[in-house]
Amino acid sequence: MKFAVLVFPGSNCDIDCYKAVEDAIGQEVDYVWHTATDLSAYDAILVPGGFSYGDYLRCGAMASFAPVMNEVVKAAEEGKFILGICNGFQILTEANLLPGALIRNNGLKFRCQQQLLEVVNNGTAFTNQYSQGEIIDIPIAHGEGNYFCDEATLAELKANNQIVFRYAGDTNPNGSVENIAGISNKKGNVVGMMPHPERAIDQILGSEDGKRMFTSILNAWREQHGAAING
Structure with a gap:
């Protein structure tokens, strides 16, 4: 399996994503610059966190117009696995690959902490190694992670089981x-999330609960190719 880690001016979690693929599942991975016009060689695309283009206008707005995003849209239509993390989630919403928007945190402060999440849907390519309803510990680091959508979109997300993670409890x-x-999108091959699983792949980092996101992706890809893994 081959992964692409997109790199925009201002990305700062690209190295984390690259190392997560190497350390968690040992698969091929490349950095791909935002000007790239061909992603056909890759099975999965990671859109990392950071401050793409300085987060001018709106977070992810300028990045959504980068040449590589045309290829991300094509990859999504082809059913390839796409994971947007933090600023990557914002980029995917700006590119209309995921519904809704990310706005300022309600306390207007940057939040950087360990965070408990509930696995709401473990039937995606990104969560198949988790248990339904499992509580996992994944760090957050964002100032504009307040997910917002209108009531019709929320009803659609619920009806299609597109809510993948919730912040646990209160x-x-x-x-x-x-x-x-x-x-996730309706097909389930595109997921965006504010927490950072790439920063939780080894207990020395405070949690290894993010590692199973990467083993899930590999498992889903191997299932497509008739060679699923366990655990």
Whole structure:
């Protein structure tokens, strides 16, 4: 399996994503610059966190117009696995690959902390190694992670089982509607989330609960190719 880690001016979690793929699942991975016009060689695309283009206008707004995003849209249509983390989630919403928007945290402060999440949907390519309803510990680091959508969109997300993660219990750190921490598209091959699983792949980092996101992706890809892994 081959991964692409997109790099925009201002990305700062690209190295974390690259190392997570190497250390968690030992698969091929490349950095891909935002001017790239061909992603056909890759099975999965990671859109990392950071401050793409300085987060001018709106977070992710300028990055959504980068040449590489045309290829991300094509990859999504082809059913390839796409994971947007933090600023990557913002970019995916700006590119209309995921519904809704990320706005300022309700306390207007940057939040950087360990965060408990509930796995709401373990049937995606990104969560198949978790248990339904499992509580996991994944760090957050964001100032604009407050997920917002209108009532019609929220009803659609619920009806299609597109809510992938929620902030557990009463621990919502940013005011997101329905405690939403991550969602998928209708097909389930595109996921965006504010927490950082790439920063939780080894206990020395405080948690290794993010590692199973990467093993899940590999497992889903191997299932497509008739060679699923266990655990």
